[in-house]
Amino acid sequence: TKWPEAEILFRRAVSDYPKYAICWEALGRTLEVEERTVDAEKAYGEAVQADPRFVTPHLRLMVLYGRGQRWSDVAKSAATVIQLDPSSYPIAYYFSALANLNLKRADEAEKNLKAGLKVDPKGTVPRLNHLLGTFLMQRKAYGEALPYLRAYLQSQPTSTDADAVQGAIAYAEKMTAAKAGPDAPEH
Numbered sequence: 719t720k721w722p723e724a725e726i727l728f729r730r731a732v733s734d735y736p737k738y739a740i741c742w743e744a745l746g747r748t749l750e751v752e753e754r755t756v757d758a759e760k761a762y763g764e765a766v767q768a769d770p771r772f773v774t775p776h777l778r779l780m781v782l783y784g785r786g787q788r789w790s791d792v793a794k795s796a797a798t799v800i801q802l803d804p805s806s807y808p809i810a811y812y813f814s815a816l817a818n819l820n821l822k823r824a825d826e827a828e829k830n831l832k833a834g835l836k837v838d839p840k841g842t843v844p845r846l847n848h849l850l851g852t853f854l855m856q857r858k859a860y861g862e863a864l865p866y867l868r869a870y871l872q873s874q875p876t877s878t879d880a881d882a883v884q885g886a887i888a889y890a891e892k893m894t895a896a897k898a899g900p901d902a903p904e905h
Contacts, residue, residue: 724748732764739769746778755782773802780813792817796830808838812846819853828853844873848883860890860897 728745732738746761759782765775780795796814799807811834818827831850838846851866864887871883 721748721752725752736764737768739765739772739775742768743772743775743778746775750778750782755785758782771802773799773807776802777807777810780810784813784816787820789817789820793821805837808834808843808846810834811837812843812849815846815849815853819849824853841869841873844870847873848879851883851886855886855890858893860893864890864894 725745725748728741728748731741732745735741742761742765746758746765749755749758749761759779762775762779762782765772766779776795776798780792780799783789783791783795792813796810796817799810800814811830815827815830815834818824818830828850831846831853834843834846835850841847847866847870851863851870854860854863854866867883867887867890871880871887874880877883
């Protein structure tokens, strides 16, 4: 691959034009592909400094922080992405929810999941459904969880967790039927 050559060219460009956010972001991507996470994070940080309204470096930082389970940083980056462009990046809502769950802020996580699903009508981030369904299962809101789990399974029938999700659906159906009582109509 030609990543080392690309890195040299991008470093020259940012040396000559230190406020060139797009070039800093490209350098960050190059370093990320080379698995040089710390250097990539620094380059994305420079891109943010050069142009705080440029969404892509915030997205990349969000993902890097997520890989490192740096939940406070994930929450901040995701919030910035959502603030800058609330309708184009449903993945930011997923990351925000995941971060907030890990930070023990369940209400904020639920709000992000529902908002993410509203801006993702085509289901480009199926994990929004999965995480909301799982979250509702943990709250014992089995009937509420079912449509989200079913939507996830419908979009990801061959995922590695399909069997576990199918099991969760069966359990939620059983619990919903038990809660409804023996005289309730079956669906």
